[in-house]
Amino acid sequence: MTGQLLRLEGISKSFPGVKALREVSLELDRGEIHALLGENGAGKSTIIKIIGGIQSPDEGRILLDGEECRFSSYRDAIARGIGIVFQEFSLVPDLDAVDNIFLGREMRDRFGLSRKRVMTERARALFERIGVSIDLTLPVGRLSVAEQQFIEIAKALSLDVRILILDEPTAPLTPNEAALLFRVMRQLRDEGIGLFFVSHHLDEIFEVCDRITILRDGANVGLTRVDDCTMDQLVEVMVGRRIENSFPAKPSTVPDKVLLEARDLSIHDGGPKSHFDLREGEILGFAGLVGSGRTETALALIGAIPCRGKQVTIGGKITAIDGPAAALKAGIGILPENRKADGLILPFSIRDNISINNLPKYTRKSGWIDRGLERETTLTLMRELQIKAPSEETPAVSLSGGNQQKVVIARWLNRRSRVLVFDEPTRGIDVGAKAEIYRLMRALTAEGYAIIMISSELPEVIGMCDRVAVFHRGAISRILEGADINAEEVMRHATASAPTPVQH
Known part of the structure; x- marks a missing residue:
């Protein structure tokens, strides 16, 4: 089943002070997986919202099956067979999968009573169609992120969608879960459904997509078939420049001065213990499979979650860290995995977010806040970190992912935290912003900061880290250095296919 399903012609959209889209044209065929690529702020989200009826274009036409149409709302687009699985579900x-799928359009008998059995059978048929097993009795809040995503897809299929838009669907998934999602996507493509796929992971584009549309600064700058391009070519078109090597050169030597030591750190009763040190001017990677204890160990280190034992030495002195406040006082800052939920107060301004942990430095003896000094410090940090925003009063919610990360980093630099824990620092940001974050991390270590970087991306771990602590079943199984930092060694120790673990 082939033929053009959707066509956008000359779509433009402006917001106050921003030209979000500039005469964008693109098309989607039946039975096609079409990638939408571009840096944050390139216009992808606006295009998605226009296709889904959430926003209306200022100029241009939308043609569905060759017929011009205008959507007055998302409900209107759904009625025409367009569904979106957003990043945030x-x-x-508290409702189960069945009730979520049919929420707002429950099946009822002539007496107004719920036909739960019929809805359950239809939900089961939807999951059988895509080959996914879901416990239909559990509240969805107790299911995995991948299972919740398949519920969103099933909900869209229950509406007889012909066009399905997946916005960063793999960001929270493990590699195995992503592989299952790709199988489902291919099956839907084979049924004649057209899919738009948005992802910052370019390897996924080559694995599952047929064609690619690239947006830059609100304009369509490229359309190509996956078979006709390389990853380097995509990056060059996306960012408007070549990124020869995203990873800055590692220093030839790393100082031996130890800033922090952790001994006998255990996250489980009777479980294995981790031992590691962190040196001035280095990036120490925490690597391992999902569930291996990487993030839990970092959170236990700063006292954000209980641990079964630990001894932490900072600057040669044993330091009690029984909570995040104590970690903050000891000079440890954290860039959390979920920056929106845990790292930022999104409605607050850049200035507020940078200052929030540092108010005493701006407080005069009278008790009043020195707003002039606060603003001056904020603007200095924005320049140093190249935070792109109209002003220091710009709300954090309106920033791109990369700039949001920089705001959190600025907070800890403002606090002069010498030890920084970066948990998935480049998750959900585009390739250009990733390169900026990498350069910033190296600039910080050159100034003597010490960084723990937790990452699920193996190339990132290998390319950025001076040493790598590999986790397996809740503890460090090996610390790799030098030439031993390679994919084979990391995976050997992460999967316990290596000999008996040796801890450093």
Whole structure:
């Protein structure tokens, strides 16, 4: 089943002070997986919202099956067979999968009573169609992120969608879960459904997509078939320049001065213990499979979660860290995995977010805040970190992912935290912003900061880290250095296919 399903012609959209889209044209065929690529701020989200009826274009035409149409709302687009699975799900955690799929359009008998059995059978048929097993009795809040995503897809299929838009669907998934999602996507493509796929992971584009549309600064700058391009070519078109090597050169030597030591750190009762040190001017990677204890160990280190034992030495002195406040006082800052939920107060301004942990430095003896000094410090940090925003009063929610990360980093630099824990620092940001974050991390270590970087991306771990602590079953199984930092060694120790672990 082939033929053009959707066509956008000359779509333009402006917001106050911003030209979000500039005469964008693109098309989607039946039975096609079409990638939408571009840096954050390139216009992808605006295009998605226009296709889904959430926003209306200022100029241009939308043609569905060759017929011009205008959507007055998302409900209107759904009625025409267009569904979107957003990054942030629209599920009710306390309801089961069946009730979520049919929420707002429940099946009822002539007496107004719920036909739960019929809805359950239809939900089961939807999951059988895509080959996914879901416990239909559990509240969705108790299911995995991948299972919740498949519920969103099933909900879209229950509406007889012909066009399905997946916005960063793999960001929270493990590699195995992503592989299952790709199988489902290919199956839907084979049924004649057209899919738009948005992802910052270019390897996924080559694995599952047929064609690619690239947006830059609100304009369509490229359309190509996956078979006709390389990853380097995509990056060059996306960012408007070549990124020869995203990873800055590692220093030839790393100082031996130890800033922090952790001994006998255990996250489980009777479980294995981790031992590691962190040196001035280095990036120490925490690597391992999902569930291996990487993030839990970092959170236990700063006292954000309980641990079964630890001894932490900072600057040669044993330091009690029984909570994040104590970690903050000891000079440890954290860039959390979920920056929006845990790292930022999104409605607050850049200035507020940078200052929030540092108010005493701006407080005069009278008790009043020195707003002039606060603003001066904020603007200095924005220049140093190249935070792109109209002003220091710009709300954090309006920033791109990369700039949001920089705001959190600025907070800890403002606090002069010498030890920084970066948990998935480049998750959900584009290739250009990733390169900026990498350069910033190297600039910080050159100034003597010490960084723990937790990452699920193996190339990132290998390219950025001076040493790598590999985790397996809740503890460090090996610390790799030098030439031993390679994919084979990391995976050997992460999967316990290596000999008996040796801890450093």
